[in-house]
Amino acid sequence: MLAQMMDQPLLISSLIGHAAKWHGDTEIVTRTLEGPIHRYDWRAAEVRAKKFAQALSRLGVKHGDRIGTIAWNTYRHVEAYYGVAGMGAVTHTINPRLFPEQLEYIINHADDQYLVIDTSFVDLVAGMRDKFPNIRGIIVFADKANMPSEDKLPGALCYEELLELEHGDYEWPTFDENSAAALCYTSGTTGNPKGALYSHRSTVLHTLTEIAPDCMGLAARDTVLPVVPMFHVNAWGLPYATAAVGCKLVLPGRDLDGKSIYELLTQEKVSFTAAVPTIWMMLLAHMKEANGKLDDLERVVIGGSACPRAMMETFQDEYDVQVLHAWGMTEMSPLGTVNTPKAKHDVLSKTQKVDLQQSAGRVLYGVDMKIVDEDGITLPNDGEATGELKVRGPWIIADYFNLSEKAPAHAEDGWFSTGDVCAIDQDGYIWITDRLKDVIKSGGEWISSIDLENVAVGHPKVAEAAAIGVHHPKWDERPLLVIVPTANGQDLTKEDVLGYLEGKIAKWWMPDDVAFAEDLPHTATGKLSKLQLRQRFKDYKLPTA
Numbered sequence: 001m002l003a004q005m006m007d008q009p010l011l012i013s014s015l016i017g018h019a020a021k022w023h024g025d026t027e028i029v030t031r032t033l034e035g036p037i038h039r040y041d042w043r044a045a046e047v048r049a050k051k052f053a054q055a056l057s058r059l060g061v062k063h064g065d066r067i068g069t070i071a072w073n074t075y076r077h078v079e080a081y082y083g084v085a086g087m088g089a090v091t092h093t094i095n096p097r098l099f100p101e102q103l104e105y106i107i108n109h110a111d112d113q114y115l116v117i118d119t120s121f122v123d124l125v126a127g128m129r130d131k132f133p134n135i136r137g138i139i140v141f142a143d144k145a146n147m148p149s150e151d152k153l154p155g156a157l158c159y160e161e162l163l164e165l166e167h168g169d170y171e172w173p174t175f176d177e178n179s180a181a182a183l184c185y186t187s188g189t190t191g192n193p194k195g196a197l198y199s200h201r202s203t204v205l206h207t208l209t210e211i212a213p214d215c216m217g218l219a220a221r222d223t224v225l226p227v228v229p230m231f232h233v234n235a236w237g238l239p240y241a242t243a244a245v246g247c248k249l250v251l252p253g254r255d256l257d258g259k260s261i262y263e264l265l266t267q268e269k270v271s272f273t274a275a276v277p278t279i280w281m282m283l284l285a286h287m288k289e290a291n292g293k294l295d296d297l298e299r300v301v302i303g304g305s306a307c308p309r310a311m312m313e314t315f316q317d318e319y320d321v322q323v324l325h326a327w328g329m330t331e332m333s334p335l336g337t338v339n340t341p342k343a344k345h346d347v348l349s350k351t352q353k354v355d356l357q358q359s360a361g362r363v364l365y366g367v368d369m370k371i372v373d374e375d376g377i378t379l380p381n382d383g384e385a386t387g388e389l390k391v392r393g394p395w396i397i398a399d400y401f402n403l404s405e406k407a408p409a410h411a412e413d414g415w416f417s418t419g420d421v422c423a424i425d426q427d428g429y430i431w432i433t434d435r436l437k438d439v440i441k442s443g444g445e446w447i448s449s450i451d452l453e454n455v456a457v458g459h460p461k462v463a464e465a466a467a468i469g470v471h472h473p474k475w476d477e478r479p480l481l482v483i484v485p486t487a488n489g490q491d492l493t494k495e496d497v498l499g500y501l502e503g504k505i506a507k508w509w510m511p512d513d514v515a516f517a518e519d520l521p522h523t524a525t526g527k528l529s530k531l532q533l534r535q536r537f538k539d540y541k542l543p544t545a
């Protein structure tokens, strides 16, 4: 027997519709690329999103067409998110930090019909214009005064002029909630980037989970600053989640340095923010120098790579900001786990609570997880056994977009192989030790590169650390620790570093050597690029070899 409930599709337009109707006077604040702060509210944002939807229809954009965006976090980018998906097309957010060959590949692979770009990417796109034969037009997020010259980007359309032609009196169309809404490509550290094509349904379900107390716990009274870019897995869903709760949204534009972020956090009284550890390293360094305070900030989400303990302690002990350690991936929209405590953890000591926070988080309702050994046998959730993490759920992709054959990550049994190695305890906290391709295999046992790095960055003279496995004739691989010293740590020695690690890690994990570097290679999403680092050290010989 079927129930008698209203059959309302879960559509992304309903999120901004709700924000505009019931939180219409709540602000959206942007640091514009031109410099000044721009302010308006959810009501005005929806009208402009509708105008953009009308403009796209006028340009001949149809249901399911992909529209690429190359843009920072700004109010116009938010309007495009809703305008494109709301009218039934697909927002394809593109990471401008990808290599030109990768940009060419994904724009053509996605078969984008239009590109919508910030003025700061005009040169990038103009230089590659002939590589995108299927692109019908390029829309620049600018008013007439800030448009590039005609010879620079011939035929470019002005976003503000397109909106001026429309009245905005428009009903969001209704269609199947399983329609595609957004597309993100993984950074493709090996091989070509692969696309994750999200639906309206998966996005709304992800949003409902995201705002819940054991996830990000967002509320109408919050002020949210997504520093994580809208081209990095949709800023982890925050442009949707903030509309669902109707809170104030603060957008940093392209200035992601410590000083600029600090200014926005304090001037706009931000209560909640999110980004990868690299961003927080810059903010904390700035605040130390400038003697900064974070009176309004309550919670910071740190994810994308493991959050070092020292960073957590600085946020919590020195600035009284709660850290929410999170784990996810592009293929998961991206949320998989967020670290929040249970009632039984109230009795833990302060140190034990921080120990627990080292876990990348606790499993969310909607995501099912298990770990398996090399033969695919399920391992116990005892917090000890480590294996490859497999996941399934309604906001996890069933396959990659438009690949000629099924990716090996998608097995017939319906589970997605994450490529991450972790332990899971009986409460659902996951303890990530590595990516499968980064584990250091010493004498048949695995050494966690993440654990080595996290301990090493606790040293006050270490700015960044990376552990990689290098060939060893007896043990197969042994760890090499590469250290970037802080500005005042130039006198740091190998002995200092190894001495610091002693007692904090298992004896047989002790790196065979320590190398010093001025910088470490990072991926387009700001994570350590172990692939490039291994390349850098490919001819390196361990002193113990």
Ligand code: ADP
Binding pocket: 186, 187, 188, 189, 233, 302, 303, 304, 305, 306, 307, 325, 326, 327, 328, 329, 330, 331, 334, 360, 418, 419, 420, 432, 434, 435, 523, 525, 527
């Ligand atoms: P990419 O950076 O490759 O473009 P993602 O942003 O999807 O892609 O990265 C997902 C991966 O990032 C995860 O599979 C995991 O390896 C790593 N990661 C994310 N969060 C954490 C975390 N809290 N701790 C450790 N690793 C993490």
